[in-house]
Amino acid sequence: MSSVVAINQRARTAEQKAQRRNAVLEAAETYFLEVGYEAFSMSNLAKNIGIAKGTLYLYFETREEIFLTLYEQSLVRWSDIFIDDLRETMTSQVYARKLLTAAAADGTFLPLLIRLEHLIEHNVALPRLIQSKQVFIARVEKIAKVTASSLELSEAQATEVVKTMGVLLIGATQGDQGPALDEEDLPQEVQDLIASFSSKPLFIKNAVRIIEGIRMETAFSI
Amino acid sequence: MSSVVAINQRARTAEQKAQRRNAVLEAAETYFLEVGYEAFSMSNLAKNIGIAKGTLYLYFETREEIFLTLYEQSLVRWSDIFIDDLRETMTSQVYARKLLTAAAADGTFLPLLIRLEHLIEHNVALPRLIQSKQVFIARVEKIAKVTASSLELSEAQATEVVKTMGVLLIGATQGDQGPALDEEDLPQEVQDLIASFSSKPLFIKNAVRIIEGIRMETAFSI
DNA sequence: CATATAGCTGACCGCTAGTCATTTCAAGGT
DNA sequence: ACCTTGAAATGACTAGCGGTCAGCTATATG
Structure with a gap:
């Protein structure tokens, strides 16, 4: 049983949440390296990951x-x-x-x-x-x-x-x-x-x- | 005859335009010292001066x-x-x-x-x-x-x-x-x-x- | 199979920089 | 004294931002 959380599946355990948070961070870094600090937008980051913008704010304030x-x-x-x-x-x-x-x-x-x-x-x-x-x-x-x-x-x-x-x-x-x-x-x-x-x-x-x-x-x- | 351009009067000569530009800069610096770089907004600057936002863009790109x-x-x-x-x-x-x-x-x-x-x-x-x-x-x-x-x-x-x-x-x-x-x-x-x-x-x-x-x-x- | 919990959603809010069709003013010519 | 004309000024508008939250829905549990 893999504990990897697929996209659009919910992260329920602490471990799954940590994984999702890491996935966000990884995507954020890739996106940041592409567009830089000023052009980095939360909406686009969410789109890149395939989640809603509000979800980002569950993992980062x-x-x-x-x-x-x-x-x-x-x-x-x-x-x-x-x-x-x-x-x-x-x-x-x-x-x-x-x-x-x-x-x-x-x-x-x-x-x-x-x-x-x-x-x-x-x-x-x-x-x-x-x-x-x-x-x-x-x-x-x-x-x-x-x-x-x-x-x-x-x-x-x-x-x-x-x-x-x-x-x-x-x-x-x-x-x-x-x-x-x-x-x-x-x-x-x-x-x-x-x-x-x-x-x-x-x-x-x-x-x-x-x-x-x-x-x-x-x-x-x- | 003063060549000072009162607020809401039009700057027609080059000299008057330079004066207005300076007035904008002076107001901008005062406003900047109050709120800092990140909170500095063009709309508020225009309001402070008493001109329309679009007018700012006649003097600065x-x-x-x-x-x-x-x-x-x-x-x-x-x-x-x-x-x-x-x-x-x-x-x-x-x-x-x-x-x-x-x-x-x-x-x-x-x-x-x-x-x-x-x-x-x-x-x-x-x-x-x-x-x-x-x-x-x-x-x-x-x-x-x-x-x-x-x-x-x-x-x-x-x-x-x-x-x-x-x-x-x-x-x-x-x-x-x-x-x-x-x-x-x-x-x-x-x-x-x-x-x-x-x-x-x-x-x-x-x-x-x-x-x-x-x-x-x-x-x-x- | 029903229920309760909580992860997730996206329309919405108030704001931003910048644009441009329209209005308004005033100088210059008559 | 009046009209013409050109340019200064305007502010509603666009596209987009970060952040919020009431409501939706997936899922673990009884």
Whole structure:
């Protein structure tokens, strides 16, 4: 007896409900990767899944709660991959490159990270928000542990590095979220500007500066 | 004879039209400071001004074009104040503090900067977007000039500093855009987390790391 | 087979950005 | 002083949004 809930069958047990919720999340992520944050509509999501719009609201209180959940999942997914990359010691540059590569490879993580605080968190119930922050805290700690050995830093330094990398990641990848522009239509100086904000070198160079800065500060202050 | 266009009088000359456009912008900024980006609606803006919604669209093509214009204005306003602060040489820490203080004092600048690339730029006609980028380029150059003498850097280093400060500013002030949370309702560890992302120390510490990093790199490479 | 429970539905609400046929105003020519 | 004319202003309208909830119906249980 399969406990999989077919479409248009009702989810009655807790397990079935969890499955349906996951099915919604999966469909939501696929749909999100197609159309992006702003064009993502609850009606279309429901149509894609083949359920009524109201049903979505049995599983998520708001559109933003879906995004918050997708964000959490992508945070865990990304950080697991990144953590796996940090088994050996490495230079801060390699560290930064691995971090960015793993983040950019996940189509969900960065677009949601960028919208987290000013959009997503504003329409989610407080307990859910707190829960999400706790997931975040746990992840930071987990990443900091491997960062400490990978970069040969103290745990406190590593925690500072990880938090700061998050901040830098948001700023440095901002340019990737701009509209797709046909280069032909742009004056040379604007093309140059856009090129100079290319997220990869921007992130890596400044990550190195920050990590080495953190390394030096504590070396002197001891 | 005053050339001021009273409400409900028609703007016929180019000058009168420019005046009306400015009046719309002023009202838009006041309204934006009241309700923020997401709650800002064109109908309410029109009501506030006492004109019909359609009239707004004679002066701006889209809601986002209004925001782009307010962003440009706030960029110029902020940078003029910041530039004025940079008449003497100073440490990178003082530099960073002055930069952030001027930015945070302007209620318009940071919220629009944060939304610029992933929201505002996506609904503005290309020529207007190019124009805005050119304003940005000119501002970066102007700030870089005074930065070079203020921090005793080369022009190339100063340009790198200015661009990077923009990136860091976006990342570091992200937390200020989260929902207003009543501290009492939060578990201690979440309160600590939020405190650890306080934008002011976050920005200043990392600005110093980056500026000193840039200073050292070129010192060695010469 | 009847009943009660609860998952599911979709019409509906109040709102949004943006459009455009129509109205209105006022300057310029006579 | 009046008329013509062009453009500024209008606001009803469209299509679509997130979210709600009274009513429908599938299904587990007695």
